[in-house]
Amino acid sequence: MLQKPRVRGRPGPPTERERECGRGGESRTPRGGATDEVPSTSRAAGGSQEAPGTRSPGARSSQAAPAVGPRSQKQLELKVAELVQFLLIKDQKKIPIKRNDILKHVIGDYKDIFPDLLKLAAQRLEYVFGYKLVELEPKSNTYILINTLEPVEEDAEVRGDQGTPTTGLLMIVLGLIFMKGNTVKETEVWEFLRRLGVYPTKKHLIFGDPKKLITEDFVRQRYLEYRRIPHTDPVDYELQWGPRTNLETSKMKVLKFVAKVHNQDPKDWPAQYCEALADEAARARPQPSVPAPSS
Secondary structure, eight states: OOOOOOOOOOOOOHHHHHHHHOSTTOOOOOGGGOOSOOOOTTSOOTTSOOOTTOOOOSSOTTSOOOOOOSSOHHHHHHHHHHHHHHHHHHHTTTOOEEHHHHIIIIIGGGGGGHHHHHHHHHHHIIIIIOEEEEESSTTOOEEEEEEOSOOOOOOGGGBOTTSOBOHHHHHHHHHHHHHTTSOEEHHHHHHHHHTTTOOTTSOBTTTBSHHHIIIIIHHHTTSEEEEEOTTOSSOOEEEEEOHHHHHHOOHHHHHHHHHHHHTSOGGGSHHHHHHHHHHHHHHHSOOOOOOOOOO
């Protein structure tokens, strides 16, 4: 599901890593005050292109979402979720999506804030699903979705019922686990995913049953480990990386994913960066050969 890491060379001299990690506990505060949280759709990656048909922010995209009129926050979230689902469904036919169809079937009386809704939907498409919404040609008012994720294995077992890769959701969960110290409670996972419009008790357009996907399918595929936390009332579970994740990706790759979404540098999380460097060094060392069984 995840692209297997390329063969890496040996890490730089110890003095190079000491300059990054050997600071006797000194750490920098991430820009924007970010700490150990993985990407949120409310925070745009400033390095990415502006969603088509939207206004230029003119400042770092980590600022608050644009003001979108007198509607309530719940109304706006529902409308954005509806727009995301519409775009995903239309894209399955690989036919350009017309602006007029979006306005007619989804936007309705929200036309006055259409650019802002489109921007918010574009953010969620990129951060949750790994798709970038782009205008097919300048001023054409037709859009397509481009897969921004690295190539994934053509394996039906790791795809949703509708043939859409679930890599984006898995990367978000892996990032949350790593940034929380390599173990995270299931309740924390759902608390975060709810902010992205993914609920444990609601069927999702792309992921089907999200709880089953995360706690059963990803576990069966060995991307995640899922264990009950003893002596908890109510009962809670915890998630960790599974052995397949460690083979197919790395802590540095996941940290770079988190940093990209936050528009920051991986070094802005010193503890995680040092841990990822150590993981890279361990991967670069020759592995001991397994002795052949005696006859």
